[in-house]
Each structure stands twice: as structure tokens, then as C-alpha cells.
Amino acid sequence: MAQGSYDADMGRRGAYAKGVAKREEILDAALTVIARNGYQRTSVRDIAEAVGLSQAGLLHYFASKEALFAEVLRRRDEVDRERMPADPAARVEGLIEIMRHNADVPGLVQLYAELSTEASHPEHAAHDFFTQRYAVLRRELGETVRAAQERGELSTSLDAESVATILLASADGLQTQWMLEPGLDMAARLEHLWAALCRVP
Amino acid sequence: MAQGSYDADMGRRGAYAKGVAKREEILDAALTVIARNGYQRTSVRDIAEAVGLSQAGLLHYFASKEALFAEVLRRRDEVDRERMPADPAARVEGLIEIMRHNADVPGLVQLYAELSTEASHPEHAAHDFFTQRYAVLRRELGETVRAAQERGELSTSLDAESVATILLASADGLQTQWMLEPGLDMAARLEHLWAALCRVP
């Protein structure tokens, strides 16, 4: 976010191609290290080493540690959004599919879980990111729920907003339990919830 | 936990009464400070100042910062367990009541949320605490769900373990959303979920 204008400059000139590539490389390395060690235990130095740079060298590309992590988050979100079907009708299945995939990337699940709780402080660098993210997700899932109601798959007596909020909450909470108990089948539980709700007359 | 034998000695002799009282005072102060600043931003020094001790003075009572926080957690859990009805049949309403109460103690909600994600690393001081806690909660809530099924309030076609897991997950996830969006009525949403599940034929 603080890097927005930097990104814009990047796209424009070929001379910066290497810089762009290096930035991408750093972000990839950051994802890898975080995935292994978790967010709390990852320092700028750790990421720098993983990418073969000194700490100062890495900070040439990102203004601060927070800017780097915000960018990691933003990129990760992009990837997830690509996974989410454009068709509202398919988004519950899409959410379940994402949960299935998340079981393969524990470090990222942890990054989200830790950052989203930390970010509750309004001054936190990622606070706006997360409030906006949840607002968008609730709205999109709300549409999906309404679509299901219109198709007659879900009772119209259920409040769509409430169901969307609960689906999101369940997804997050299942991840918390799964991190402690990796045997838990998150996707299956979420699917079970949706199936149960669809049976409400 | 590292303080287990210390506690045992404490109970035995009147001479240690002051020490016990001070320990309690420290734990109370810790809860207050954490409730205000969140877990991450709370140092041993902060708690020491709140209780009128130096940092070294406080660490006379607790072997380490981790031991202190583990004890804070353990105590908090005790309080919550007292809130939870002994009668399995009333425990869903009990969970909803706890959610209602949690809206008044944001710092503690955050302590739990942050620690429970951090603790997913098996080496973490609170790892065993949380895995065990979730196991117990799932089992107890599972009993409750089965009790509801036996009373005919909930369809027996639903898997009790799965419903218990989802209820817990929803509670946790609602807290995540509420920390970012304090307007969210966690208790109402959870109640809505339970009501919906009870309508499944």
C-alpha cells in the first residue's frame, strides 16, 4: 500500500525489470519463510537470508517491515481471489475448496490468523486491509447465500447476512482448531454445515 | 505449570500467605493490562508497573514471562468454566452467554485469539493448554448436542461431533470479526446458528 506509487513506476519502464523481478523473488521467499516459521518468528533478516540478500539490501526494496508484510498479504489475497469463483452461485463450494487447499499451506493459514487478530488495533498497518477484506467477503458471500435462496436451495427464512457471517466465522474458527489439531478435516466440516443449513425448511 | 510445585507449597504454610496474595494481585494486574493493550504489546515491565513492582521484583514470583502468561490463561479459563453450566443441556445457552460477556472484555478476547494461533507451534508454552482445552470443549459440547438430540430439539441425522466443532469454530471466528468490527453482535449470530440447526428436520 505504501508501495503503490513504486509499483506504478515499475510497470512503466523496462530499466526497472530486474528490480521488479527481485521484488517478486523477495515476496516469494517471504511466503516460504513465513510458511515455515510462522509470522511472529520471521524477521526481515530471515527473509533476507532466504533470498540471498543482507537485511539492508532487502530494505532497499521495501520501505519497512510492515510494508513488506502488507504486500505479502495483498499478494496472497490476490491468489485466493483467483481461486474464488466469479459466479456467486458457486462461491460456497469455492470457499470449501479454498479450505481444502489451505490444509496444504499451514504457515499461510497461521500468517492470516495471527495478523488478523493483531490487526484489530486500529493503528495497525494491516487494520484497514482486514476490515475491508471481511466487509467484501461478507458482502460477496451474502450474494451467494441469496442466490441459493432464489434457487430454492436455502430457506428464505434464514437471514442471508447472518448466514454469510457464520460461514466466514466457521472457516476462520476451523482453521484455529486445525492448526492445533491437523487431523481435523476443515473442508468436510464446513461442507457439513452448509448441507445442514440447506436442509432447514 | 512450571509453578505447580510452588503452588503446592503455597497452600500448605501460612507463612507464604503474603506471597500467595501478591501472586494473585500480579495475575489480576496482568489481566487488566492485557485487556487494555492486548497480549503482544504487553511486557513484563508493563505488568510490574501496574502492580507497583519492578520488573525484577515481579519475576521473583514467576519463573519467566511465559510461565506468567500461562498462569493468566489458566486462571481465565477457570473463570470461564464457572460460567459454563454444569448441566449439559444448558451449555449451548451458556456458550452464547459467554459470548455476550466477552463483548465487555476485548483485551481478553484478543489474548485468547493471539495466543491460540501462536500456540499452534508444538514447542510453544501454551500449546498443550490449547490442544487440551479444545479437546475438552469439543467433548463437552458434543454431550450437549447429543442431549439436545435426545430431547428431540435437534435432528439425530446431524453428527454431534461435527456440530460441536462448528459451534466452537463459529464462536472463535465471530470473535475475530468482532475485534475488527465491534458492532457485530456475536451472541445473536451464534444464537441464530443454533436456532437454524434446531430447525433441521
Added chain:
DNA sequence: GTCTATATGCTGATAGAC
């Protein structure tokens, strides 16, 4: 039991050479 003083180690960030 409580203090001051300090050891030690991390962190993120910056200055300036090349």
C-alpha cells in the same frame, strides 16, 4: 521480598562505501 544495575540478545532502521 524487592530493588538497582546490568548482561545479553534480538529487532528494525540508517549512513555511507563501493
Added chain:
DNA sequence: GTCTATCAGCATATAGAC
């Protein structure tokens, strides 16, 4: 663009005086 060197700050933990 990348480095080395270094800074200031904060943390936990400990030694030892009182």
C-alpha cells in the same frame, strides 16, 4: 543495487546489595 557497519531501542533474565 548491495554491502558492511552501526545505531538506538526494547525485550527477558540474572547478580547482588539491602
